[in-house]
Amino acid sequence: MHRVANGAVKVEEQQHGQSLAVPVLSDRDVRRKRPPVLSFLLRLATLRKLLRVVSLLALDFAGVWAALFTALLLKAVIKSDHDLAAAVDLAAGQTREFLAFAYLVTVLLFARSDLYADRPRRPGLTKIVASLFQVTVVALIFAVASGEKFQSYYIFYGTLGFAIVYVSSLRWVHTRVTGWLLSQAGYARRALLVGSGQHIDQVAHALATSPGRQIEMVGYISLTPRPENGLRSLGALDELAEVLERDRVQEVIIADPDFPEQHAVELVDQCHRRGVDVHVAPSTMEILVQRAEFVPGQSVPLFTLKPPVFEGIDFAVKRTFDLVGSFVILLLLSPLLIALSLAVKLSSRGPVLYRSPRPGIGGVPFDCFKFRTMFDDVVVSDEELERLNEADGALFKIRDDPRITPVGRVLRRYSLDELPQLINVVRGEMSLVGPRPLPLRDFDRLEEWHKKRYLVLPGITGLWQVSGRSELNFDDLVRLDFVYLERWSVALDLVILLKTIPAVVMRRGAF
Structure with a gap:
């Protein structure tokens, strides 16, 4: 029975x-759902989900409306004889005409990209930019197919530019505000780390220093001898079911890319049967497979791994983006560049620009332009400098470098000394975004696997600058370069450029 x-x-x-x-x-x-009313009363998850979706929908509506209105208003002011009030009325009327379709497509493509998902799964700026670009393409195709006639296509690319600014800004504010509210309410997802000792320690440290994630580490389960990471060991892997129930775990993070497959299948099944989310740290092979191309006609299915270089149409697109972007930035920042040049010249003897020989693409050296930040006549021995070095690996960093001028210290603190490298971009020696060029001293100390980063043009900014900068060790910085090389897109370049601004203003890890 x-x-x-x-x-x-x-x-x-x-x-x-x-x-x-x-x-x-x-x-x-x-997975057997509780009655909706009971679930609502017990955890208020329904209310949180409703508030999240409604608030994001409202912000996206405001962003799309503001983007359309701003683009149309700018066009009306520049290209018509109407006064400002008449231009506002004209722009408002045209906005109402296009708003419903633009907003509907935006919501559908945002939903497809999980941009209304909960915080742990909701993607960031890269996906927002990519989705808005897709919205523009869909709207353009629909308009052309419907027989719409346009004197110019400004309405599409103009609205796209403003939408990126408005929608991403509103969502950034939403993330910060809701994150603050959740932290004030004491909300945190209880997470368990599973893997080997070394990987557990690395992932635990990364999550502990990652902003914007409400995670409470309840402990770890290690397949190897216990690591010294300050976390609590919760037992062995065969005790996972008991640990999940006893410690009310909401997330399991597999912190070992070499986690045994037979254990992983069972772990995922046990977690999903208890409503626990599972996250996996990607392995090098998983990153490589993203660019694999199938080779047909073989007796055994084969995939070709192409080298991560920019060639053909990719090179043309990236080079065009670099040229247009560098000219625009030089034009906008010309008053600042003149002021900084005068400050450097008047504050200490020596040239305004410093030419730093650095290896470029393929290791071929070039002169990397920077504003001079050091006294021109200070001599410090190499032995003394190495003793003061605070970085590891091939990097050389000194927090209180005695050679730096007062003006130079300010320039370095806000990375303003790097701005002359826009000239290097125009000359084709650098890119706006890419692996940072290292001095010859650092290049000579690289290991062979580090040099993969020299397959492309070096960049003024990159994932280093938006992911911790000087606070990361050198191997982690190189791995960030590899991730960028594998996942490059114009949208990713644009996202990194936008994220560089707050990283510089907040001075994260810079010295």
């Missing part, structure tokens, strides 16, 4: 006059 009691399934068998109770499934499968 089968009986279900308190979520446990038991089988009663009659054998030799005795009744045996054999537990078949002692753990309740939480």
Whole structure:
């Protein structure tokens, strides 16, 4: 006879006059949904989800409306004889005409990209930019197919530019405000790390210093001897089910890219049966496979891994982006560049620009332009400088470098000394975004696997600058370069450029 009691399934068998109770499934499968009202009352998850989706929908509506209105108003002011009031009325009327379609497409493509998902799964600026670009393409195709006639296509690219600014800004504010509210309310997702000791320590440190993630590390389960990471060991892997229930775990993070496959399948199944999310740290092979191309006609299915270089149409697109972007930035920042040049010239003796020989693409050296930040006549021995070095690996960093001028210290603190490298971009020696060029001293100390970063043009900014900068060790910085090379797109370049601004203003890790 089968009986279900308190979520446990038991089988009663009659054998030799005795009744045996054999537990078949002692753990309740939480995929069986609670009644909606009970779930709402117990955890208010329904209310949080509703508020999240409604607030994001409202912000996206405001962003799309503001982008359309600003683009149309700018066109009306520049190209018509109307006064400002008439231009506002004209822009408002045209905005109402296009708004419903633009907003509908935006919501559908944002939903497809999980931009209305909960915080741990919701992507960031890269996906927002890519989705808005897709919205523009869909709108353009629909307009052309519908027989719409346009004197210019400014309405599309103009609205796209403003939409990127408005929508991403509103969502950034939303993330910060809701994150603050959740932290004030004491909300944090309880996470468990699983893997080997070394990887657990690295992932735990990265998550502890990652902004914007409400994670409470309840402990770890290690397949190797216990690491010294300050976390609590919660037992062995075969005790996972008990740990999940006892410690009310909401997320399991597999911190080892070499985690045994047979254990991973069982772990994922146990977690999903209890409603626990599973996250996996990607391995090098998983990153490589993203650029693999299938080779047909072979007896064994083969995939070709192309080198991560920019060639053909990719090179043309990236070079065009660099040229247009560098000319625009030089034009906009010309007053600042003149002021900085005067400050450097008047504050200490020596040239305004410093030419730093650095290896470029393929390791070929070039003169990297920077504003001079050091006294021109200070001599410090190499031995003394190496003793003061505070970085690891091939990097050379000194927090209180005695050679730096007062003006130079300000320039370095806000990375303003790097602005002359826009000239290098125009000359084709650098890119706006890419792996940072290292001095010859650092290049000579690179290991062979580090030099993959020299397959492309070096950049003024990159993932280093928006992911911790000087606070990361050198190997981690090189791995960030590899991630950029594998996942490059114009949208990613644009996102990195936008994220560089707050990284510089907030002076994260710079010295």
